[in-house]
Amino acid sequence: MATVTTSVYEQIRRDIVSRRFSDGEQLVEIVLANRYGTSRTPVREALYRLHAEQLVARHGRGYVVRESSPEEILDIYEVRTTLEGAAAKAAAVRRTDLDLSRLRAAHEAMLQLGTGDGDARAEANRLFHEALWRASHNATVVDLLIRLNTHLIRYPTSTLTFDDRWEVVLAEHARLVELIEQRDAEGARHLAEHHMEGARDVRLRMYADQPTSPARD
CATH class of the missing domain: 1.10.10.10 (Winged helix-like DNA-binding domain superfamily/Winged helix DNA-binding domain)
Known part of the structure; x- marks a missing residue:
């Protein structure tokens, strides 16, 4: 049973x-x-x-x-921003060479993505973030982030096709990998939090523009 x-x-x-x-x-x-x-x-x-x-x-x-709402977006991002920052900080301290290799591979896959399809971008972005979470070597943080991401993917339209968001994401991911490689824990935490705040702001703008079709990072 x-x-x-x-x-x-x-x-x-x-x-x-x-x-x-x-x-x-x-x-x-x-x-x-x-x-x-x-x-x-x-x-x-x-x-x-x-x-x-x-x-x-x-x-x-x-x-x-459960119905989606802008309030839910804010609630989720308030927590996710903190957890992403914690994951990035821990990754900068605990990362291994294998972790760095996985992060670089995930970022390279995003750079090589030859499509503007929102679903493909969202999947590549998810794989990068999951590589980052694993690099934290904190099982609790990873579990919580996976649960939060479940709520975000209920919003069907990808934020990664909005204006220049894709280019911003690629640049911030590249810098995040550098900071983790350099073991700059505070720098990595700050950038990861800034990165998620940017995703939140884009998501809210898309929600406002399309009230019947909320937004996905």
Whole structure:
């Protein structure tokens, strides 16, 4: 049963994150059970876990998909900015040669990306940040950042196609790798925080411009 529950949880979570469900859509146990070919018990347990992750919200005696909002963007970035700074600072202190190699490879992949497609840019950007998180050698920070990123990818349009954001990101990533290589912990922390503040500001501008289609870094 644990395996079935985990599978149903992963399927519902995937469909929420990929926006197969609309914001505010009611999640009815029996309907979900039929959709995923299971009983109501694993669906109920999956919804309980998703509520703990704040991907769904209580509505009466049931659940609905949690709605996105500019307030949520600010909340997420307030925490993520601090954690990205902590990860960069730790990476500058603890990084290994292998960590540096991974960071350089991830950055080079971004430089070589021959497309302006937002999804491709977002994926390459995610891989760079994950390499940075791993270089911190702090499992708690990595876990928290992965959870926060789940909330951000609910916003479907990439910030990396907005104006000159891609060029800014590439330049800041390059400098961040340099600072980590030089073991400049405070410099890396400051730049990582500035980097995320820039992403937050672009995301809010995109949200304001397209109120029915919020924004993804």
